[in-house]
Amino acid sequence: MNTAVHPDPQGSLIEDLKRGNSSAYKKAVREYSPGMLAVARFYLDYSSAEEIVQDCWVTVIDAIHKFEGRSSLKTWLHRIVANRCKNKLRSSKREVAIDFSESLEPELANRFNATGRWDLPPSLKFHESADTLMENDALSDCLDKHLSALPETQRSALMLYEAHQHKSEDVCNILDVSASNLRVLLHRARQKIFLMVETFQETGEC
Amino acid sequence: MLMCRDLAGIASDYIDGELTGRRNLSVKMHLMMCKHCRSFIGNLRASTDLMKAHSSSKPDEEFIRRIDERVAEALKTRKPRDGNNE
Numbered sequence A: 001m002n003t004a005v006h007p008d009p010q011g012s013l014i015e016d017l018k019r020g021n022s023s024a025y026k027k028a029v030r031e032y033s034p035g036m037l038a039v040a041r042f043y044l045d046y047s048s049a050e051e052i053v054q055d056c057w058v059t060v061i062d063a064i065h066k067f068e069g070r071s072s073l074k075t076w077l078h079r080i081v082a083n084r085c086k087n088k089l090r091s092s093k094r095e096v097a098i099d100f101s102e103s104l105e106p107e108l109a110n111r112f113n114a115t116g117r118w119d120l121p122p123s124l125k126f127h128e129s130a131d132t133l134m135e136n137d138a139l140s141d142c143l144d145k146h147l148s149a150l151p152e153t154q155r156s157a158l159m160l161y162e163a164h165q166h167k168s169e170d171v172c173n174i175l176d177v178s179a180s181n182l183r184v185l186l187h188r189a190r191q192k193i194f195l196m197v198e199t200f201q202e203t204g205e206c
Numbered sequence B: 001m002l003m004c005r006d007l008a009g010i011a012s013d014y015i016d017g018e019l020t021g022r023r024n025l026s027v028k029m030h031l032m033m034c035k036h037c038r039s040f041i042g043n044l045r046a047s048t049d050l051m052k053a054h055s056s057s058k059p060d061e062e063f064i065r066r067i068d069e070r071v072a073e074a075l076k077t078r079k080p081r082d083g084n085n086e
């Protein structure tokens, strides 16, 4: 087996982190912190979540020597954050309350008639790519507003799954939710984003 | 028979390829006949892509800066392990 010919960019980043290289830390902080914050916000309010992410990075400086590469660096970091949050919740005896009972948003559920057909069908039209649409500042601000208004649990599930592209098993593992509950969280969050974009396109209002 | 309302409830499962055999097939059959549900699936996909494009665009600079400061502080107080720390 010839392993030397494969360049492994993540491997060299990890080596640099182990050496305490400060520019490697800057790079890693920029790349991984948004995902770590998404994990923390599943459990905690914004300011506690931010504090936990900072604390985790300080822990990582020592803990990185124990990192053996069995998972990706991203998954490893996300687990550290999740464990810290769980410990914090345990010590303050707070529970994460999640409603998994309905998979349809009430606002969407109202749009069907008694026979279960669309009464008020979806009206969104996409003529441009997502990237082009995001150049619209008003839409971008509106998305910001609605993303931050999502229940933390839904937002974290959405961020980890979509924006940070974790596999379902990893998200379940990190957030401690069952596979079927993750499905509900994702679906509820997507419907809210859809409803928001639809309203924005129809009325120009956020 | 699968109604529009039922389909809307499992639309994300369909999009993510999480539905198994018969259920997946019944969604496909419904979509062939129902333009509203086709448009709902398309809309849900497109809004998700929009969200993805949006949230991958910009980390909060203040948040990143505060972490950089904490890390730099912590690195200073630690002895380099493998000899040189560049």
Ligand SMILES: [Zn+2]
Pocket: A118, B003, B004, B007, B030, B034, B035, B036, B037, B038
């Ligand atoms: Zn339909």
